[in-house]
Amino acid sequence: MLSAAAISPERRAGSAADPRAAGAALIVTIAALLLLPADLRLLLVALALAGLALLARQLRRLLRRLRLVLPMIAVFCAFIALRMADGTTLYSFAGLELTRGGLQAATALGARLLLLASASLLFVLSIPLQQLTAALAALRLPARVIAVLWLTERVLVLLGDDLRRSLEALRVRAGTLSRAARMRAAARIGGTFLLRAVARSERLADAMAARGFQGRVPVLRSLRWRSHDTALCAGSILFFTALWMVR
Amino acid sequence: MTAAQPPSSAFLRCTQLSTKYANRHSVLHDVSFAIARGERVALIGPNGAGKSTLLRVLVGVQPYAGSVSVDGIALTPSAAAQVRSRVGLVFQNPDDQLFSPTVGDDVAFGPAAHGIEGDERDERVAEALRAVGLDAAAERNPAHLSFGERRRAAIATVLSMRPALLALDEPSSNLDPRHRRGLIEWLNSRPDLTLLLATHDLDMAAETCDRAILLSGSIAADGPAREVLSDTQLLARHGLEPPLGLQSLRFRE
Numbered sequence: 001m002l003s004a005a006a007i008s009p010e011r012r013a014g015s016a017a018d019p020r021a022a023g024a025a026l027i028v029t030i031a032a033l034l035l036l037p038a039d040l041r042l043l044l045v046a047l048a049l050a051g052l053a054l055l056a057r058q059l060r061r062l063l064r065r066l067r068l069v070l071p072m073i074a075v076f077c078a079f080i081a082l083r084m085a086d087g088t089t090l091y092s093f094a095g096l097e098l099t100r101g102g103l104q105a106a107t108a109l110g111a112r113l114l115l116l117a118s119a120s121l122l123f124v125l126s127i128p129l130q131q132l133t134a135a136l137a138a139l140r141l142p143a144r145v146i147a148v149l150w151l152t153e154r155v156l157v158l159l160g161d162d163l164r165r166s167l168e169a170l171r172v173r174a175g176t177l178s179r180a181a182r183m184r185a186a187a188r189i190g191g192t193f194l195l196r197a198v199a200r201s202e203r204l205a206d207a208m209a210a211r212g213f214q215g216r217v218p219v220l221r222s223l224r225w226r227s228h229d230t231a232l233c234a235g236s237i238l239f240f241t242a243l244w245m246v247r
Numbered sequence: 248m249t250a251a252q253p254p255s256s257a258f259l260r261c262t263q264l265s266t267k268y269a270n271r272h273s274v275l276h277d278v279s280f281a282i283a284r285g286e287r288v289a290l291i292g293p294n295g296a297g298k299s300t301l302l303r304v305l306v307g308v309q310p311y312a313g314s315v316s317v318d319g320i321a322l323t324p325s326a327a328a329q330v331r332s333r334v335g336l337v338f339q340n341p342d343d344q345l346f347s348p349t350v351g352d353d354v355a356f357g358p359a360a361h362g363i364e365g366d367e368r369d370e371r372v373a374e375a376l377r378a379v380g381l382d383a384a385a386e387r388n389p390a391h392l393s394f395g396e397r398r399r400a401a402i403a404t405v406l407s408m409r410p411a412l413l414a415l416d417e418p419s420s421n422l423d424p425r426h427r428r429g430l431i432e433w434l435n436s437r438p439d440l441t442l443l444l445a446t447h448d449l450d451m452a453a454e455t456c457d458r459a460i461l462l463s464g465s466i467a468a469d470g471p472a473r474e475v476l477s478d479t480q481l482l483a484r485h486g487l488e489p490p491l492g493l494q495s496l497r498f499r500e
Contacts, residue, residue, distance in 0.1 A: 128348065203343040208346065209331075214360070
């Protein structure tokens with residue numbers, strides 16, 4: 001479980017908990033969520049995650065990001081619910097049956113997926129990217145993977161801006177176009193957007209090379225494993241071991 | 248106006264430099280010039296003249312034919328790192344240059360990539376941010392800065408490498424008059440800099456540079472800024488509009 005100390009957004013280098021500890025806690029959380037039966041214990045985990053998000057002042061951002069994940073989870077759960085024919089039929093339509101067993105399985109799976117997404121998002125929201133990359137470098141992950149992760153956030157923001165500008169340009173000139181014509185124009189923007197994304201990534205690569213980048217992201221923060229990191233890891237393992245034992 | 252004789256103690260020397268775009272369209276042909284340490288040179292020319300491409304050649308990100316040497320080091324793939332520690336290129340669009348999660352990290356990137364660590368790196372970061380007036384923005388995300396601030400942050404990312412030659416690509420584009428004026432004053436407050444300024448902004452070139460090179464695929468003119476920028480026929484011939492207030496241009500003395 002992520003601790004409040006590990007996820008304070010106010011942390012700075014030097015006073016920070018080691019993000020490797022939070023990463024270990026995240027892995028324990030994911031393992032526990034996969035192993036725990038779907039009952040009130042999941043609710044307990046959900047409450048713990050929500051409490052941590054509140055402590056870290058990340059609850060609103062967490063909920064906002066979750067909105068992006070919810071449609072995918074909903075589609076997945078609907079698929080499970082309709083494919084699993086088990087128990088009393090509750091509803092049937094066009095050859096598809098929704099059974100009580102299917103509904104229960106989909107609900108349990110949905111709750112798990114939601115909690116997994118929450119734990120992962122909380123981890124990402126709470127650990128500054130530069131500390132995360134430093135932790136991954138300390139864990140000897142390949143330099144290329146770290147470089148991709150490190151650049152992803154910035155590149156996504158830039159590409160998002162590009163896309164927004166393209167769509168705005170389409171909107172201001174699409175006054176008399178039919179809906180179908182607008183759709184076709186939007187599809188063309190998709191192609192242009194991809195080309196622009198490639199061009200932008202090349203310019204970023206040039207800018208990095210011009211400043212001496214040779215494939216390895218420089219680690220700017222040195223990490224120290226502190227006593228409360230050990231406590232965090234031990235606490236999270238104990239918490240889930242206890243849940244596992246009482247199930 | 249003929250090309251100036253390259254100084255014997257040239258800091259940057261390009262000889263018979265040619266380069267092409269990726270689509271094989273030739274952009275620079277037989278370009279030769281030299282810049283002495285401490286010289287301030289404006290690179291002017293119409294769109295597509297090869298100004299930005301020339302700057303990209305100088306940091307080794309654009310393939311070329313001919314020879315380029317910086318501080319006596321020939322620019323080859325194996326020597327690119329040495330050259331890049333001496334030439335700081337500020338790209339035209341600061342969004343292409345700022346790629347780290349915080350401004351401070353971005354400014355620290357160059358020194359860190361050159362193996363500078365610890366207190367010296369921190370000192371360089373603080374000094375560079377102070378120089379551009381962004382010392383309070385070290386922990387901010389570049390995406391949350393205004394365009395003018397991003398431009399200044401981009402300059403700081405290069406200043407922290409303490410380059411011997413500062414190359415700026417269209418530094419005044421998209422800047423409002425106040426920030427443009429601030430940039431001119433900042434450049435003039437650093438007489439120690441060797442400057443290569445690629446720009447359409449002829450007023451800025453006049454105010455900040457002693458020498459101007461008019462580029463149009465090859466070098467069309469190379470001489471004192473006052474002479475090149477005052478030659479209205481030459482400028483018009485190469486698609487440049489002479490400054491409206493030519494008489495009142497404030498040339499750098």
